[in-house]
Amino acid sequence: MSSVSGEPLVRVASLVKHFPVRGARRRRGSEREVVHALDGVSLEVWRGETLGIVGESGSGKSTLARCMTRLQEVTAGHVFFDGQEITSLSQRRLRPLRREMQMIFQDPFGALNPRRRVGSIIGDPLAIHTKDSGAARKRQVQELMELVGLNPEHYNRFPAEFSGGQRQRIGVARALALHPKLIVCDEPVSALDVSIQAQILNLLVDLREEFDLTYVFIAHDLSVVRHVSDRVAVMYLGEVVEQAPADDLYRAPRHPYSSALLSAAPVPDPDFADSRKQIVLVGDLPSPIHPPAGCRFSSRCPRQRPRCTVVAPMLEPCFGDPASHQSACYYPLADGETLSGGEANAHLGPIDTEKP
Amino acid sequence: MLKGPRSAEDAWEEETEQAAAIQGRSPWQLAFARLRHDRAAMIALGVVVAIALVAVLAPVIAALTGHGPDVQYLPPIGTTIDGLPKAPSAHFLFGTDDLGRDVLVRVAYGAQVSLLVGVLATLLAVVIGALVGLAAGYFGRVVDTVLARVIDVMLSIPFLLFAISLASVVSVTPIHIGPIVLQQGLGIVVIVIGTFSWATVARIVRGQVLAIREKEYIEAARSLGAGSWRIIVIDVLPNVLAPIIVYATLLIPLSIVAEASLSYLGVGIPPPTADWGSMISEAQPYYQEAWWFLVFPCLALIITTLAFNVLGDGIRDAFDPRATGTRA
Numbered sequence: 001m002s003s004v005s006g007e008p009l010v011r012v013a014s015l016v017k018h019f020p021v022r023g024a025r026r027r028r029g030s031e032r033e034v035v036h037a038l039d040g041v042s043l044e045v046w047r048g049e050t051l052g053i054v055g056e057s058g059s060g061k062s063t064l065a066r067c068m069t070r071l072q073e074v075t076a077g078h079v080f081f082d083g084q085e086i087t088s089l090s091q092r093r094l095r096p097l098r099r100e101m102q103m104i105f106q107d108p109f110g111a112l113n114p115r116r117r118v119g120s121i122i123g124d125p126l127a128i129h130t131k132d133s134g135a136a137r138k139r140q141v142q143e144l145m146e147l148v149g150l151n152p153e154h155y156n157r158f159p160a161e162f163s164g165g166q167r168q169r170i171g172v173a174r175a176l177a178l179h180p181k182l183i184v185c186d187e188p189v190s191a192l193d194v195s196i197q198a199q200i201l202n203l204l205v206d207l208r209e210e211f212d213l214t215y216v217f218i219a220h221d222l223s224v225v226r227h228v229s230d231r232v233a234v235m236y237l238g239e240v241v242e243q244a245p246a247d248d249l250y251r252a253p254r255h256p257y258s259s260a261l262l263s264a265a266p267v268p269d270p271d272f273a274d275s276r277k278q279i280v281l282v283g284d285l286p287s288p289i290h291p292p293a294g295c296r297f298s299s300r301c302p303r304q305r306p307r308c309t310v311v312a313p314m315l316e317p318c319f320g321d322p323a324s325h326q327s328a329c330y331y332p333l334a335d336g337e338t339l340s341g342g343e344a345n346a347h348l349g350p351i352d353t354e355k356p
Numbered sequence: 357m358l359k360g361p362r363s364a365e366d367a368w369e370e371e372t373e374q375a376a377a378i379q380g381r382s383p384w385q386l387a388f389a390r391l392r393h394d395r396a397a398m399i400a401l402g403v404v405v406a407i408a409l410v411a412v413l414a415p416v417i418a419a420l421t422g423h424g425p426d427v428q429y430l431p432p433i434g435t436t437i438d439g440l441p442k443a444p445s446a447h448f449l450f451g452t453d454d455l456g457r458d459v460l461v462r463v464a465y466g467a468q469v470s471l472l473v474g475v476l477a478t479l480l481a482v483v484i485g486a487l488v489g490l491a492a493g494y495f496g497r498v499v500d501t502v503l504a505r506v507i508d509v510m511l512s513i514p515f516l517l518f519a520i521s522l523a524s525v526v527s528v529t530p531i532h533i534g535p536i537v538l539q540q541g542l543g544i545v546v547i548v549i550g551t552f553s554w555a556t557v558a559r560i561v562r563g564q565v566l567a568i569r570e571k572e573y574i575e576a577a578r579s580l581g582a583g584s585w586r587i588i589v590i591d592v593l594p595n596v597l598a599p600i601i602v603y604a605t606l607l608i609p610l611s612i613v614a615e616a617s618l619s620y621l622g623v624g625i626p627p628p629t630a631d632w633g634s635m636i637s638e639a640q641p642y643y644q645e646a647w648w649f650l651v652f653p654c655l656a657l658i659i660t661t662l663a664f665n666v667l668g669d670g671i672r673d674a675f676d677p678r679a680t681g682t683r684a
Contacts, residue, residue: 071579091583098581110572115383115594125580158382174576 007083008044009182009214010068015041015077017063017238021289035288037063039238040077042315045182050208050215052229052246054222054261058285060238061218062106065186068216069101070094082181099129102175106187108167112159118145118170119155125177144173148203165196172203176211184216189224201227222265226250231324234258237288237296240315244325252335254318254327257297259339295328302339303331383675387598390674397670403663407656411467418465421449423458425465425630430456441646451648453638459649463656465630470660473545473625474612480550481611482604485557490596492558493565494588504562510555516617519548523623545624549614553607560603564596598675605668609661616657632657 018034038060045051053061066072067087068079074087081097089097102125105111112121123141126132132140142152148169159167168188175183185204189197205228207213219225225232226246233243234255242255253259260281281300286292292299298308307330315328319335333339381389391397410417418424431437433447434456441459444451450459492503526544568574569592577587618624619633627634632653639650 066575069579071575095581098579103576103579105572105576107572111576113571113573113591113595116590117382124577124582128581128586171576174580 006047008080009047009082010045010216011078011080012041012043012064012068013078013080015064015067015079016075017060017067017072018075033289036238036291037288038067038074039291041235041238041240043233043240043243045214045216047181047214048212049230050217050228052225052232053216053218053235054220054225054232055235056220056261056285058237058288059235061220061235062186063238064235065103065184065216065218069103069184071103095129099125099178100180101182101184102178102180104168104171104175104183104185104188107191108164108171109159109191111171112167114159117156117158118150118162121159122170122173122177125174129178140177141173144177147176147207148173149199163196164192165199168192168196168200169203172200172207176207179211180213182214182216184218186218187220188217190219190221197224204228222250222262234261237285237291239296239312239328241297241329242327243315244321244327248321248325252333254321254325254332255297255329256301256303256331256333256339258327259333263338295330303329305331383598387671387674391670394670394673396666397674400663400666400670403659404667407467407660407663408471410464411471414461414464414468418461421458421461423448423461425461426457426628428456429458441642441649443646444648450652451646453635453649454642454646459635459652462630462635463632463652466632466635466653466656467660469542469625469629469631470612470615470657473542473549473615474608474664476546477549477553477611477615478604478607480546481553481557481607482600483554484550485554486561486593486596486600488554488558489561490565490588490592493562494569494584494592496566496569500562503558507555507558507562510552511559513552515552515614519552519614519618520621520623522548523618541625541629545615545618548618549611552614553611557600557603557607560599561596564599565592568592568595602668602672602675605664605671609664609668612657612664613661 015038017038019037021033021035041060041064043051053064055061063072067074070079070086070089077087079086081101084097086094086097112118119138119141122144123137126137126140130137138155142155145152145155150166150169150173154162159170162170171188188204189200192200201224204215204217208215215228217225217228229246231243232246232249233240234249234257235241236257242249242253242258244254249258250262253262283300286296286299292309294307294309295301295304295312298304301308313328313330315326317323317326318329318332414425423429428434429452431439434452435442435454439454441454442448442452442456448458448460450463453459453462488503488507492500492507523544574587574591577591582590615624616631616633616636619631620637622634622637624633625631635653636650636657639646639653643650
């Protein structure tokens with residue numbers, strides 16, 4: 001689908017982001033409590049591909065997006081954009097790079113200033129980074145509006161006069177204005193009606209072809225990610241637990257969490273949905289302030305064994321998978337294997353029969 | 357959002373250049389449209405305009421009556437033989453004061469002082485308050501901690517006590533602060549009132565900015581590479597302007613009353629300048645014999661503050677229609 005070659009456009013290396021817990025009482029001698037939003041995330045985004053990032057709320061997807069574009073400072077680790085390390089750049093040195101990476105935000109209502117006309121909003125990146133005159137800018141903005149399927153005559157309207165889908169098109173037009181190399185989409189359709197979602201997704205796919213874009217596409221909806229992604233990374237509690245080409249992941253998820261996540265995705269065919277076994281994970285996402293020791297998923301994993309809670313497994317290929325398909329699990333699922341109902345209760349008493 | 361056919365009233369909104377383009381109505385235009393339909397606010401606006409006209413036209417009123425604001429008419433014309441103020445008559449419509457001056461003319465001139473101090477002190481308070489509030493709210497961290505404490509300190513100082521002591525010190529000897537010389541009079545009153553009013557503005561602005569800073573469009577602007585200055589001016593300021601304007605309208609009557617209080621206590625505008633506060637103070641010994649001397653400056657003060665307050669309420673409702681429970 002895409003030309004994957006050379007060095008990656010974005011390389012994230014052992015990225016760590018901790019947020020200090022506000023208002024937490026600091027005991028003498030104890031370290032300040034932190035939320036482990038990201039803990040050692042490493043991944044690459046290749047030129048021309050779409051990397052989907054999935055995971056439930058609180059898994060660190062959005063934090064990853066914000067650290068990748070340096071909207072947030074990282075605690076440790078590195079982000080290389082186009083070969084350049086960006087986590088230590090000054091704001092001044094970062095500015096030219098901002099042209100190359102843009103974001104599309106989740107909330108089409110919150111991401112547009114309600115007091116500004118859309119022409120001015122879409123023209124913002126041009127006003128910041130170019131010296132074009134007002135008339136030239138207006139022409140470019142109207143071209144952009146046409147490109148994303150908006151009526152250029154609505155140049156002088158306010159965001160309140162547009163529907164959610166139209167507003168997201170405004171966000172897309174703004175992100176596209178400087179012809180960036182990378183667009184990070186942070187749940188771009190999750191706030192939209194299902195009927196509108198497909199329109200925006202198709203728009204994004206079309207634009208990728210037309211402008212040779214690279215996307216990082218964050219979502220919690222697996223069917224949405226499958227539609228647009230070449231590769232998918234599954235995140236759980238601040239870590240990448242599995243990454244693979246989209247088709248491989250959906251065909252044969254290795255990590256129990258990926259499998260559970262896939263089984264939770266709604267299926268449009270009700271007959272099939274009934275026949276399918278749904279794996280319901282027990283418990284909530286553990287506190288990111290005190291993540292479980294060892295494998296982070298171990299506290300909810302039906303296949304958990306004593307070893308899992310000691311040392312966290314590495315992200316690596318299993319069952320002779322190609323290097324592109326990696327998962328971090330000591331007891332990965334084989335092809336066609338599913339987390340069965342019986343096993344789903346196994347967390348109550350770990351079975352000792354299966355030794356590594 | 358669909359709009360009905362344009363009325364003639366809306367025609368002014370059209371930019372002539374873009375007559376063909378479809379023009380959205382800005383939140384400002386919507387607010388003004390709502391304000392126009394608020395009868396109480398429009399009456400209050402009329403009163404405010406009338407008072408401003410009286411202030412501007414005070415010399416004309418003086419010329420029409422033939423009485424200067426500081427001219428003292430001797431008994432028996434200006435006062436009775438006993439030296440008491442004379443009642444309203446065809447000659448002196450609002451009567452005269454204890455020194456034989458025309459109360460009508462002095463009330464008109466008093467409007468000049470009141471409006472000037474009210475508007476200038478408010479302007480000063482709004483500028484300082486907005487700057488401090490924007491800086492504290494936007495930059496946060498240490499800046500916010502320091503500025504928030506300064507605001508707390510300012511709000512904890514009792515205004516009248518401090519203003520009286522400051523103004524009375526200044527009245528004895530002009531204070532030199534570098535090139536600035538503070539002499540008793542309009543300037544010092546404006547500075548004193550402005551200095552004691554900005555903290556509330558700063559607190560309001562800071563609170564608004566704290567909320568706006570978390571909005572996704574601010575993050576979007578940062579992701580586009582906009583600097584702090586650009587974000588504050590283009591994305592933050594327009595969103596806090598509405599509460600600033602509302603509070604400023606309500607701050608004007610407060611400043612007018614503060615100025616009158618200072619003058620009443622003899623530390624505001626020094627005599628013989630006509631001023632409502634000092635007039636009320638001068639009228640006090642005569643209230644049993646000469647009600648007009650006390651009533652007219654009081655009425656002027658009450659009508660002015662009431663009009664500004666009603667107008668301020670109307671503007672607040674216009675900017676936030678949900679607060680009133682009615683839909684516009």
